[in-house]
């Protein structure tokens with residue numbers, strides 16, 4: 011598309027939406043004094059266990075969500091008590107890598123300040139659940155002591171940057187991880203609010219309320235009077251919506267690179283990371299009964315050399331900053347910006363901002379989106395153990411004291427830990443001299459046994475859902491293991507002893523477990539009721555399609571049984587379940603997001 015054609019499209023976009031039309035969140039951001047709001051007052055307030063005014067929106071930018079224990083909600087209401095408020099804290103952990111001393115500190119915080127569990131997320135980080143207000147600041151300071159932070163882990167900005175964590179990749183991983191970290195740092199908010207509120211840093215400048223910024227305008231150069239308070243990239247209104255970036259190394263698409271706002275696909279020559287194919291416009295979130303919303307897979311738009319990835323990420327972010335919808339948050343993600351303005355327009359605008367053109371995309375090939383469990387070896391002779399953490403919840407139970415086991419391991423492990431995008435964990439780079447001791451600890455704490463589960467279970471993933479998630483419509487993490495047990499039984503009845511099918515459950519339409527790219531996906535509609543999606547690609551290359559709506563377990567299993575029976579006898583060599591369901595006509599192939607609801 012030529013520049014003048016692009017300008018034509020550009021003019022057709024209303025970039026000066028009047029303030030009264032903008033979503034409430036835009037005003038909240040503008041009036042927040044760069045993410046401060048009344049958070050200091052909220053934390054001091056003893057009357058509520060929650061927060062004052064709109065502070066719950068601002069804490070997200072600091073990596074914190076206000077939640078309440080939904081198991082207690084009705085009872086508290088009946089007793090005319092306020093909800094049982096508590097907080098979720100999400101750590102910023104680019105690429106999911108942390109050191110054993112950091113693991114130990116986070117473990118200590120979980121045991122003393124949170125609900126005695128660590129939650130490994132689908133974006134390779136830790137979440138604390140059940141932190142009450144009086145423990146909030148101490149937990150944040152504890153995270154800081156471990157040299158980690160939670161800045162921008164949530165909110166309308168760039169979120170946790172994902173990267174294939176495989177230690178076996180050696181030099182490629184080192185280079186990839188370096189770029190992922192740089193991108194994460196580069197796209198952080200610059201406001202010092204986080205440091206002032208949580209770390210007691212002296213305020214640099216408490217600014218006056220500024221006039222609302224018109225979306226579409228370049229952010230102001232300096233907004234604080236002394237020039238220290240700046241958001242040179244984001245401006246006062248940050249992004250229209252959350253923004254996500256992931257780096258994948260073919261043939262492993264563990265980070266589901268096509269579900270990211272920006273997906274970087276590594277192109278390597280031997281041990282040298284040359285650069286990336288750049289994909290834009292992925293996203294899972296959708297809203298039930300709103301056909302204008304849909305999941306979408308990212309489009310590969312070209313190649314960029316490794317040392318220009320940060321620049322490319324920044325410029326893509328600025329296009330979304332300036333053109334994303336700030337009126338309706340339901341259609342504010344970059345995937346909708348691209349579909350509204352056109353991919354050609356988007357690429358042209360990006361290249362204009364870059365001042366150079368992306369190269370032609372290079373050949374690549376994905377085979378799996380899954381983790382390889384158990385022991386593996388690295389070129390330098392160190393070893394890794396990938397363990398299965400069912401739905402990412404690290405905790406102690408009588409049968410499986412995983413929290414204790416990993417603590418013991420962290421005390422003796424000289425390598426590092428890596429969280430995978432499938433909510434699992436890699437104990438990485440174990441030197442020879444520690445291997446026996448760590449293997450013993452894995453065995454004695456039942457972790458080896460817990461990892462040695464069916465393919466079906468190890469390919470499953472569920473989001474958090476009840477009782478902490480405020481948006482959950484149906485059980486997810488607490489129910490999915492039981493559901494998988496039933497599918498395992500069904501599969502073995504029909505002669506599919508150990509079949510790798512990617513099944514994912516989310517407790518609502520938001521799709522935090524990326525169910526819309528699963529071979530069989532579920533999203534919660536009401537307690538015990540789910541939508542079912544069918545036909546996603548085995549390695550995240552294709553969206554599924556709605557198959558059943560608002561149905562319970564019995565109906566779901568009734569539908570799955572004949573499909574599994576036929577899959578057992580009629581599948582072609584190497585045919586994945588998703589491909590099979592399309593070939594047999596159970597569902598049709600979705601070629602692009604806009605077809606999802608057809």
Ligand code: SRM
Pocket residue numbers: 075077098100130131132133134135137163169170252254269292293294295296343402472473474475478479480481520521522523524
């Ligand atoms: Fe998510 C909102 C949990 C990955 C799409 N997500 C939420 C909240 C914060 C609920 C809320 O807004 O009040 C959930 C907190 C639950 C809790 O109690 O912990 C929540 N999301 C999660 C996690 C913890 C699920 C998990 O089981 O691991 C994941 C944390 C990731 C991280 O470390 O940053 C998580 N969320 C995702 C993903 C997957 C991904 O990013 O790869 C998606 C789909 C991809 C995407 O963004 O399109 C996702 N979460 C959403 C959405 C829908 C966004 C949209 O475009 O419509 C929401 C709701 C929203 O933003 O309005 C949401």
Ligand code: SF4
Pocket residue numbers: 473474475476479480481482483486516517518519520521522523
């Ligand atoms: Fe909550 Fe829905 Fe995300 Fe599950 S998918 S964690 S229920 S927002």
